Amino acid sequence: MRRGIFLVAGLLAGLLLCGQEAREGKNFPPYPVLQELRMKSEKSLPAKVDLAKSKYFPPVFNQYGSSCNQASSIGYLFTYEMNRLRDLSGDYPENRYPPLYPWNFLNNSSNGMGVSYFDSWEIIKANGCPSVVDFPYVNDYAGWMSGYEKYYRGMQNRVISNYSLYLGDAEGIQMMKKYLYDHFDGSKFGGLANFQIASGGMHYNFLPDESSDPGAPYMTTFGTAVGHALTIVGYNDNIRFDRNGDGLYTNDIDVDGDRVVDVNDFEVGAFIIYNSWGVGWGRNGMAYLPYHLFGRFGFEGGIWNKSVHIVEAVKSYQPILTLRAELSHTRRGMIRIMAGVANDPEATEPEQILEFPMFNFQGVNALADDDRPDRHFELGLDITPLTSFIRRGAPVKFFLIVDEKDGSDLGTGTIYSFGVYNFFNGKDSVLLEGLQVPIINNSRTLVGLIRKAEFNRVEVTRVPRQFAKTGDYVSVQLEATGAASPYRWELVYDYDERFSVQPFPDAEGTLLFNAGAGELETKVRLPFDFDFYGEKYRYVIVTTEAEILFDPKERDYPYVVDTTLVLRSRKKIVAFGKPLDYYMEDNQIWYEQSDSSAQITWKAIAPTNEGPKPVKIACILNRDGRIRFFYDNTEFLHTGQSTYSLGVSNGDNRLFKQTSLSDQDEKINSILFSPARLPEETKLDATGWLFCRPMEAKTTYEIRVRVRDKYNLTGSGSVFVSTVNPDSVDILPQNFPNPFAGQTQITFMVPAKSAVLLEIFDLAGRRVTTLVDTELDASEYQVTWPGTNGPGQDAGTGIYICRIKVGHRRDQFKMIRTK
Structure with missing residues (x-):
C-alpha cells in the first residue's frame, strides 16, 4: 500500500553555455510586498527607527557555542515578534525564547556545529517553541526538553511563514526601512530581520566626533566564508560616510568609479544591528551597518545573497490535536x-x-535535565x-x-x-x-x-463545472469555510507520480563530464521550451549530483542540515541529489536530445553503507512537461544509504513532489512525474480570484487549488473548466458514495438554462422525494440526499432510483442505502 507522507568543447557551440554565478544560494520566497507599499515615498518615514529601545527586545546575551543562527533568529527576532504581538516585555524569562531548543535537535550534539536558521524555523513552524522558563538551559548542546505540558505550552508560540527581502538595490533598502517602521501593516512597531555574513574577517570602526552618533561602531567589512548571523533592529539615515572624500554625502553619485550608480555608491544611511557576542562587542552588542554593504555578496565581504530574512508569527495559536508519548532509548x-x-x-x-x-534521527544520550539516557522522556x-x-x-x-x-x-x-x-x-x-x-x-x-476527533476543517467551497468556448476567458471567485480566516489562495501545480519497471535507456550523444574532467554544473540548451511549475525554460543546468537546476549555479544556504528542505527551497529536478564520484574511466555525464525529449545520463559511483557502487541514472525531459527517472540498478537506493530525496520542486517550500524508492519493490526502477494540465493564462490571486483561458477544444481541465488559513492549516479543492459541448455531457453521473449508510452526494449537469426536475423513487415506482424542481442556469450542481422522504422521515434501507429531467433530456441511476 502506498501511503501519503507529508515531504565539451567546440562541438557544443550553441548547445552548451558555461554556468555563471548569479547569486549565492536559493532564498526562501520573497515577501509579497504590495505594490502600493513599493510606491510609498521615503518622505513618509522618519529619519531613525530603533526597535531595540522598545520593551519587546530582550537584553543582549552571549551565544553558546556555534548557535549564532538560533541566537539571532530565536533569541532576538522571535522573542521580539512574539512580545510585539502580545505587548509583553522582553525583560522577563517567560517572554524570552531559548536559542538552544531548536539548535540541540540539529547540531549533531556538537557545540561547534552551526545550524541554519532556515532549518530551525521549520521546527518552530511545526511544533512551536517553549519559553526560557520551560527550557532554561544556556550551556547545553545535547539536551532535549522532557514534559508534555512544556511542549504543549511551546506549541502556542508559533511562526507560520518565513520570507526573504532582497536589499541589493535602492528599492530593497527602502522596503526594509518600511518594514522596520510599521511591519508593512501600519503597526506602531515594525519588525526585525536576520541576515548572514562571515564573521572571520569582520571589522568595525568608530564614527567621528562630527557624526550624528559620535563614537558609535560601524561595520567596514565582513569575511568571505559566510556562516554567522546578525539581527537588524532599526535604521538611521543621519549616519553618513564621505567615502570618496569629496565633502559631500550622496546616494546618487558614482563614488566607486564603476560607471554605475547603485547601492555600492550609497554614503547616506545605515541599519542598526545587534550581535550575540555579549555587551563587549561593538557598543553593548550594537553597531551600524552601512547600506552600501548590501551591494556586496557574502563571498565579496558583504551580505549573503544581499538579502535579509523575516518571519510571520501569530499572536495566539491553539492546536486542535496533540500527541503525547513517553519512551526511552x-x-x-x-x-x-x-x-x-x-x-x-x-x-x-x-x-x-x-x-x-x-x-x-537527532540528538545523543542525555536530556537537558541531565537525566540518564535510559530514563523515560516525554514529548508532545x-x-x-x-x-x-x-x-x-x-x-x-x-x-x-x-x-x-x-x-x-x-x-x-x-x-x-x-x-x-x-x-x-x-x-x-x-x-x-x-x-x-x-x-x-x-x-x-x-x-x-x-x-473520535472534533474540529473545524479548512474546506474549499465546491465550484460548479465551468463551461467555456475555446479561447474564452473564465473567471471564478473561490471561497472557503472553517478554521480561521483570513485565507490565502495558491495554485497547486501538482505532479502525479507513477512507479514502474522500464528498460534503461542507454544513450550518449554529447559528453558533458568525463571521469572528473569538466564543469560541476553545465548549462544546456533544450530543443523546446520546457514547462516546469507553470514557467517555461529553454536552458537547464546539469549537475554532477544527478540534479537539474533552472537558475545559474546555486549554493546551499550556510549551515544546511535538512537536505529535504534544500529540495523544497530550490527549484530543481532531483534524480539522486547527493555527491557522486567520477574517478573511473567510464564515469561520465552525457546529453542527448530529439525534437520531443532531452535525456541526461549519469554514469558514476554512488557511496553507500556497503561501499562504493557503480550506478547509471537517466532523466528524460519531455516536450509535454513529463519527467521520467531511470536507474539501471536500484540496489544502491535500498542498502541503508544515508537519507536522499528524489523529486521535483518549485523552490517555494510549498509546491514539491518528494519521493523515494526505498519503500518500493527493488524491481521498480523508474518514476514518471506527470504535471497538472492547466489552461493558458491560469492565475490565482491571494484573495481567491481564479482566471484562465482554455485554448484546446473538447478538453476538460482540472485546476487544483489550495487555501491556507491564518494558522497555516490548508484545504484543497479543484475547479473543472471544460470546452466540451455541454449537450454531450453526462447530465447525471453516479452518486457518491454508493452504497451509502447516511447521506449521499448527487451531482448533475445543466448544459443550458433549463427547467430541472430531480426526484428519488423506490423500486415500486413510488416517488420518495423531490430534490430539485426549478429553472437553473447552465452549470454543474450538487445536492445531498440524507435518505429521507418528502416529510423528512427516514426512507429506510433498500434500492432507490434517482431520475432527472433537464429540458428535453432524461437520465437515471440506481443507488443502494444500507444500515
Whole structure:
C-alpha cells in the first residue's frame, strides 16, 4: 500500500553555455510586498527607527557555542515578534525564547556545529517553541526538553511563514526601512530581520566626533566564508560616510568609479544591528551597518545573497490535536518519531504519516535535565495537520510511529505511554498508560489507539463545472469555510507520480563530464521550451549530483542540515541529489536530445553503507512537461544509504513532489512525474480570484487549488473548466458514495438554462422525494440526499432510483442505502 507522507568543447557551440554565478544560494520566497507599499515615498518615514529601545527586545546575551543562527533568529527576532504581538516585555524569562531548543535537535550534539536558521524555523513552524522558563538551559548542546505540558505550552508560540527581502538595490533598502517602521501593516512597531555574513574577517570602526552618533561602531567589512548571523533592529539615515572624500554625502553619485550608480555608491544611511557576542562587542552588542554593504555578496565581504530574512508569527495559536508519548532509548540519534492516522479503526498501519523536523534521527544520550539516557522522556507533538485526512466525529485510528536505524545494534528502547488530545470546545484526552512496547531494532514500531476527533476543517467551497468556448476567458471567485480566516489562495501545480519497471535507456550523444574532467554544473540548451511549475525554460543546468537546476549555479544556504528542505527551497529536478564520484574511466555525464525529449545520463559511483557502487541514472525531459527517472540498478537506493530525496520542486517550500524508492519493490526502477494540465493564462490571486483561458477544444481541465488559513492549516479543492459541448455531457453521473449508510452526494449537469426536475423513487415506482424542481442556469450542481422522504422521515434501507429531467433530456441511476 502506498501511503501519503507529508515531504565539451567546440562541438557544443550553441548547445552548451558555461554556468555563471548569479547569486549565492536559493532564498526562501520573497515577501509579497504590495505594490502600493513599493510606491510609498521615503518622505513618509522618519529619519531613525530603533526597535531595540522598545520593551519587546530582550537584553543582549552571549551565544553558546556555534548557535549564532538560533541566537539571532530565536533569541532576538522571535522573542521580539512574539512580545510585539502580545505587548509583553522582553525583560522577563517567560517572554524570552531559548536559542538552544531548536539548535540541540540539529547540531549533531556538537557545540561547534552551526545550524541554519532556515532549518530551525521549520521546527518552530511545526511544533512551536517553549519559553526560557520551560527550557532554561544556556550551556547545553545535547539536551532535549522532557514534559508534555512544556511542549504543549511551546506549541502556542508559533511562526507560520518565513520570507526573504532582497536589499541589493535602492528599492530593497527602502522596503526594509518600511518594514522596520510599521511591519508593512501600519503597526506602531515594525519588525526585525536576520541576515548572514562571515564573521572571520569582520571589522568595525568608530564614527567621528562630527557624526550624528559620535563614537558609535560601524561595520567596514565582513569575511568571505559566510556562516554567522546578525539581527537588524532599526535604521538611521543621519549616519553618513564621505567615502570618496569629496565633502559631500550622496546616494546618487558614482563614488566607486564603476560607471554605475547603485547601492555600492550609497554614503547616506545605515541599519542598526545587534550581535550575540555579549555587551563587549561593538557598543553593548550594537553597531551600524552601512547600506552600501548590501551591494556586496557574502563571498565579496558583504551580505549573503544581499538579502535579509523575516518571519510571520501569530499572536495566539491553539492546536486542535496533540500527541503525547513517553519512551526511552539509549541511542536517541538512532530513532525517528512520527504520527500517523487511518480512517479505518481496524487498520494495522497508517494511511497518512506526519513527519517532524525534530526527533528525526537527532540528538545523543542525555536530556537537558541531565537525566540518564535510559530514563523515560516525554514529548508532545502538534498533529493538527492530520485533521485534513480524517473523518470528523467518527472513530479513527491514530498511530505513534518510531523508526529505528541502528546498524550496529547498540541501542534499545521502550514505549511507555501514548495519547491523543483533542482541543475543541474544551480538552478531550485519550491516553494509553502502562505500556511496555519494545522499540523494534532496525525497523518500525507502531502503537495505535482509536478515538473520535472534533474540529473545524479548512474546506474549499465546491465550484460548479465551468463551461467555456475555446479561447474564452473564465473567471471564478473561490471561497472557503472553517478554521480561521483570513485565507490565502495558491495554485497547486501538482505532479502525479507513477512507479514502474522500464528498460534503461542507454544513450550518449554529447559528453558533458568525463571521469572528473569538466564543469560541476553545465548549462544546456533544450530543443523546446520546457514547462516546469507553470514557467517555461529553454536552458537547464546539469549537475554532477544527478540534479537539474533552472537558475545559474546555486549554493546551499550556510549551515544546511535538512537536505529535504534544500529540495523544497530550490527549484530543481532531483534524480539522486547527493555527491557522486567520477574517478573511473567510464564515469561520465552525457546529453542527448530529439525534437520531443532531452535525456541526461549519469554514469558514476554512488557511496553507500556497503561501499562504493557503480550506478547509471537517466532523466528524460519531455516536450509535454513529463519527467521520467531511470536507474539501471536500484540496489544502491535500498542498502541503508544515508537519507536522499528524489523529486521535483518549485523552490517555494510549498509546491514539491518528494519521493523515494526505498519503500518500493527493488524491481521498480523508474518514476514518471506527470504535471497538472492547466489552461493558458491560469492565475490565482491571494484573495481567491481564479482566471484562465482554455485554448484546446473538447478538453476538460482540472485546476487544483489550495487555501491556507491564518494558522497555516490548508484545504484543497479543484475547479473543472471544460470546452466540451455541454449537450454531450453526462447530465447525471453516479452518486457518491454508493452504497451509502447516511447521506449521499448527487451531482448533475445543466448544459443550458433549463427547467430541472430531480426526484428519488423506490423500486415500486413510488416517488420518495423531490430534490430539485426549478429553472437553473447552465452549470454543474450538487445536492445531498440524507435518505429521507418528502416529510423528512427516514426512507429506510433498500434500492432507490434517482431520475432527472433537464429540458428535453432524461437520465437515471440506481443507488443502494444500507444500515
